Amino acid sequence: MQTPILKITNLHKSFGANEVLKGIDLDVMKGQLVFMIGPSGSGKSTLLRCCNRLEEPSSGSILVDQEDITAVGADLNRIRQNIGMVFQHFNLYRHMSVLDNVTLALRKVQKLSKEDAKARGLDALKRVGLLEKASAFPDQLSGGQQQRVGIARSLALRPKVVLFDEPTSALDPELVGDVLKVMRELKDDGMTMVVVSHEMGFARAAADHVVFMDAGKIVEQGTPQQIFGTPTHVRTQAFLARMSEHAA
Amino acid sequence: MDLNALVFSFFNLQIALEYLPDILKGMVVTVELGLVVAITGLVVGMALAVLRALQLKPLNFFIICFADIMRALPPLVVIMMLFFAFPYIQISMSAFTATWLALSLVLAAFVEEICWAGIVSVPKGQSEAARSTGLSWLQSMLYVVLPQAVRLTVAPLTNRVIAITKSTALGSVVGLSEVLNNSQSAMSNSGNATPLMLGAIGCLLIFIPVVLLGRWTETRFRWKQ
Amino acid sequence: MDEIFKSFFNIPIYIEVAPYLLKGLLNTLLLSALVIPFGLAAGLLVGVLSITLKNRWARALLAIYIDVFRALPPLVLLIFIYYGTPFLGWELPKLLAVVIGFMLNNSSYYGEIFRAGLESVPNGQIEAARSTGLSATQTLIHIQIPQATRNVMPDLISNTIEVIKLTTLASAVAMPELLRVARDAQSLFYNPSPIVLAAIFYLLLLWPLVRLLSRFEHKKMGGGH
Numbered sequence: 063m064q065t066p067i068l069k070i071t072n073l074h075k076s077f078g079a080n081e082v083l084k085g086i087d088l089d090v091m092k093g094q095l096v097f098m099i100g101p102s103g104s105g106k107s108t109l110l111r112c113c114n115r116l117e118e119p120s121s122g123s124i125l126v127d128q129e130d131i132t133a134v135g136a137d138l139n140r141i142r143q144n145i146g147m148v149f150q151h152f153n154l155y156r157h158m159s160v161l162d163n164v165t166l167a168l169r170k171v172q173k174l175s176k177e178d179a180k181a182r183g184l185d186a187l188k189r190v191g192l193l194e195k196a197s198a199f200p201d202q203l204s205g206g207q208q209q210r211v212g213i214a215r216s217l218a219l220r221p222k223v224v225l226f227d228e229p230t231s232a233l234d235p236e237l238v239g240d241v242l243k244v245m246r247e248l249k250d251d252g253m254t255m256v257v258v259s260h261e262m263g264f265a266r267a268a269a270d271h272v273v274f275m276d277a278g279k280i281v282e283q284g285t286p287q288q289i290f291g292t293p294t295h296v297r298t299q300a301f302l303a304r305m306s307e308h309a310a
Numbered sequence: 311m312d313l314n315a316l317v318f319s320f321f322n323l324q325i326a327l328e329y330l331p332d333i334l335k336g337m338v339v340t341v342e343l344g345l346v347v348a349i350t351g352l353v354v355g356m357a358l359a360v361l362r363a364l365q366l367k368p369l370n371f372f373i374i375c376f377a378d379i380m381r382a383l384p385p386l387v388v389i390m391m392l393f394f395a396f397p398y399i400q401i402s403m404s405a406f407t408a409t410w411l412a413l414s415l416v417l418a419a420f421v422e423e424i425c426w427a428g429i430v431s432v433p434k435g436q437s438e439a440a441r442s443t444g445l446s447w448l449q450s451m452l453y454v455v456l457p458q459a460v461r462l463t464v465a466p467l468t469n470r471v472i473a474i475t476k477s478t479a480l481g482s483v484v485g486l487s488e489v490l491n492n493s494q495s496a497m498s499n500s501g502n503a504t505p506l507m508l509g510a511i512g513c514l515l516i517f518i519p520v521v522l523l524g525r526w527t528e529t530r531f532r533w534k535q
Numbered sequence: 536m537d538e539i540f541k542s543f544f545n546i547p548i549y550i551e552v553a554p555y556l557l558k559g560l561l562n563t564l565l566l567s568a569l570v571i572p573f574g575l576a577a578g579l580l581v582g583v584l585s586i587t588l589k590n591r592w593a594r595a596l597l598a599i600y601i602d603v604f605r606a607l608p609p610l611v612l613l614i615f616i617y618y619g620t621p622f623l624g625w626e627l628p629k630l631l632a633v634v635i636g637f638m639l640n641n642s643s644y645y646g647e648i649f650r651a652g653l654e655s656v657p658n659g660q661i662e663a664a665r666s667t668g669l670s671a672t673q674t675l676i677h678i679q680i681p682q683a684t685r686n687v688m689p690d691l692i693s694n695t696i697e698v699i700k701l702t703t704l705a706s707a708v709a710m711p712e713l714l715r716v717a718r719d720a721q722s723l724f725y726n727p728s729p730i731v732l733a734a735i736f737y738l739l740l741l742w743p744l745v746r747l748l749s750r751f752e753h754k755k756m757g758g759g760h
Contacts (some may be wrong), residue, residue: 114442116438116441116442139441139444139445139446140444141444142430142441142442142443142444143443143444145442146444147439147443149435149438149439151435153354153435153436153438154439155436155439155440155454155458156458157457157458157461166440166443166445166453166454167440167443167445170445170453171443171444171445171446171449172444189345212439215439215443216443219443219444256421312624315622315623315624316623319623320619320622336605352680378742378745378746378749379738379742381745382737382738382741382742382744383700383734383737383741384700384701384703384714385700386701386703386704386706386714387703387714387730387734387737388734389732390714390718390730390731391727391731391734392655393709394718394721394727394730395542395709395721395727395730395731398538398542398543398726398727399538399539399542399543400538417568423749454629472605473697475606476606476607476608477610478608479608479609479610479611480610480704482610482707483610483706483707489611490608490610490611490614494614494618497618502622503618503619503622506614506615506618506619507615507619509611510607510611510612510615513606513607513608513611514603514607515606516608517607518603518606518721519604521602521605521606522602
């Protein structure tokens with residue numbers, strides 16, 4: 063029996079009096095693409111952000127490749143290099159070129175030499191199809207290009223799992239496809255991915271496992287066929303119905 | 311208004327030549343004082359802003375009080391307190407020191423607030439992205455947050471530095487021999503306004519380049535759109 | 536410690552000078568109330584001219600005007616007007632000299648602020664107004680100026696605080712505003728407590744405004760998330 067790359071056990075998170083995550087248990091196996099859906103406010107993003115401790119869990123544990131990242135005294139900076147994070151608003155460093163954006167952590171944290179960092183950086187940019195933009199600045203790129211650079215920035219660190227927090231929600235519709243294409247290629251290369259998103263079509267085509275969250279709990283999870291085709295829970299059905307109305 | 315009277319009173323060549331050395335000496339003092347104030351104020355202010363980023367409550371309370379008080383008090387009041395009041399508690403200082411200290415403290419307060427506003431306005435996502443690739447708090451500050459904060463603060467900083475260095479003229483009120491004081495004395499001694507005219511021209515010669523430099527830095531540090 | 540109280544916080548002296556200081560404070564406020572509206576109006580004019588003047592020479596002249604009065608220290612300007620004009624045969628009352636001096640200085644600072652504000656109003660607004668038949672002047676009055684003012688409110692408030700602090704300069708020409716009265720009281724009592732009390736008055740008056748301004752400044756700088 064394989065051990066999961068990402069194992070979340072009984073995770074609770076409260077903001078003040080407001081409990082946003084009410085006991086989450088989730089296993090993500092190596093090479094899986096886990097797709098998380100649910101209404102806004104359900105806690106999906108918070109769950110994702112707990113996985114690299116951008117949000118601090120209130121209780122529960124998170125293991126990345128069997129290492130407890132929620133333990134007291136865990137070396138957060140080292141751990142984070144194993145967990146890639148792609149943000150909804152890209153968060154590229156405006157004052158640096160694309161290549162510098164991708165190589166900053168390689169140089170400063172992994173202490174690679176300039177040449178090695180550059181080689182890895184260009185490699186990552188090649189994977190996302192933006193090699194020729196290496197010396198451009200974020201302001202000169204389209205939204206879709208910026209997001210792909212964001213993905214390259216995570217990939218360059220050679221993470222064990224990449225977390226995607228609504229990666230295409232801030233993009234114009236015609237740019238979404240480019241980013242999804244890169245994500246698909248990543249999956250085919252065997253990367254473990256956890257994706258929070260509304261792109262149901264992508265989920266149907268590429269996801270191994272779909273998780274439906276509502277009001278801080280996992281309501282239902284299963285294969286895309288199960289969740290999209292034959293959802294058993296009332297709330298899942300209601301959510302999917304609303305989503306397809308919207309798309310129509 | 312008689313044109314001859316104007317020239318005689320304000321552009322009198324003979325008197326100008328006689329008092330030019332004094333005016334020039336005053337200009338030197340003005341420039342020296344301005345530079346020292348600018349450097350002290352900038353360094354202290356920036357250090358305070360970075361300290362504030364540490365988020366230590368007791369330290370922050372002190373920094374915020376300091377910044378508020380020094381931005382609320384008119385600089386001339388601070389100069390007078392240091393020069394006229396402090397001797398009564400056995401702390402005496404020269405006019406130069408009093409003016410330097412007062413203006414530096416005032417500038418430091420403004421610089422701290424401007425730099426802090428700059429740090430705070432760098433979007434949180436930037437430090438989140440940096441931290442999530444494994445950079446430490448300090449590395450994230452140095453390589454990602456501060457460089458972006460600087461671009462936002464250059465314009466207000468240059469404006470404020472210019473405004474405070476012009477206030478060196480206030481030193482004349484406590485007898486500092488900077489350009490205004492020397493011009494006024496010369497004017498009294500000669501009974502002619504030409505030294506005052508020279509002094510004004512001297513100020514323009516010193517500060518117009520500074521103002522133009524300020525404009526240039528502003529345009530250079532704007533985000534390339 | 537005891538020395539500090541006797542020299543800085545001498546209650547009997549406080550009580551005796553308070554009425555005079557309050558009158559001085561009133562003068563400070565009156566002076567501010569006089570200078571600020573004139574400065575704002577002049578600044579608005581300068582700002583509007585900055586964006587409406589097309590002639591190259593006129594624009595150059597305006598730029599020179601703005602930079603000269605940004606470069607010239609306010610105290611130098613004030614002394615120049617007050618002590619220089621008698622040489623032309625004009626006897627300016629103190630108040631007029633101060634008001635003119637401050638207005639010239641303020642018009643360039645407020646002018647720059649209004650110019651930035653007017654430039655920040657999107658072209659689309661003007662196009663929409665003109666295409667409904669409004670004239671250029673009407674567009675200016677009803678669309679551009681209101682939006683510009685709202686956009687630069689923090690800077691306007693900040694500069695207004697500066698103007699209130701600037702009134703202390705009037706003490707250099709012996710106008711009976713708060714600082715002058717405090718200085719005279721200090722000489723009379725041979726004790727600096729009046730100056731400290733004046734400083735406290737300034738803090739009471741301006742600290743709340745400075746706090747309020749901090750809130751504005753933090754919101755304005757980065758454009759938010």
